[in-house]
Amino acid sequence: MSKETIGDKLRKLREENELPLRKVAALLDIDVAILSKMERGERRLTKEIVQKLAKIYKHDTEELTVLYLSEKVVYEIGNEDLALKALHVAEEQIKYLTKLNKKK
């Protein structure tokens, strides 16, 4: 059960769609070099780009967004021995916050 990064996944999707970096980069209006680096995890992705890519590749946007966000979280607190505890606390806070939002 090895973990695939979102970069790997995006590359796979691009290859499945047989699109060169050049074309996708044009659609995103960014430089090829940047897209190449994003796929290899050398440059950060943004939520907007991930979601545009999901559309381009006709792939589930939610799945990719979740993967993107979770990777961001791991990047922020990963390798901390307290990471799991922190995640649980964060979960509580988010539940609380979304409850608040519903009430408004």
Place this chain on the structure above:
Amino acid sequence: MSKETIGDKLRKLREENELPLRKVAALLDIDVAILSKMERGERRLTKEIVQKLAKIYKHDTEELTVLYLSEKVVYEIGNEDLALKALHVAEEQIKYLTKLNKKK
């Protein structure tokens, strides 16, 4: 069940210890203005500072660190409707990563 920020908590602890910003800032070797802003959430805390403060206030370091980390997470992905899903995926990844670390 309202949520207390780590800044609020740090301020409370400081007041309980009856220490002025001036003294604590000196111990941390930072400017008073910065510490003031950190307590009010206007400037970012760092893990290092949080842990130094825990020592100064003789308070559980782990508790404060977890609070610090969880706030960071919420800041990064909070208010996303996919936030909870992302947290669960992140949890899986972290469990996987820490398992790897143990094996080495």
Place this chain on the structure above:
DNA sequence: CTATTTTTGACAAAAATTGTCAACAGGCGA
């Protein structure tokens, strides 16, 4: 070999973070 695609690194531009400082406001006791 040639053409296309991808990678890499250097560099500048832009943005975000951080540190420093001085002025200001409020409380409090002399």
Place this chain on the structure above:
DNA sequence: TCGCCTGTTGACAATTTTTGTCAAAAATAG
């Protein structure tokens, strides 16, 4: 009131991080 202490605020520069652009090199396909 005055002086002193504490905390707040905003402006500004310094620093660090992120981002965009480009060209050359490397890899791949035909």
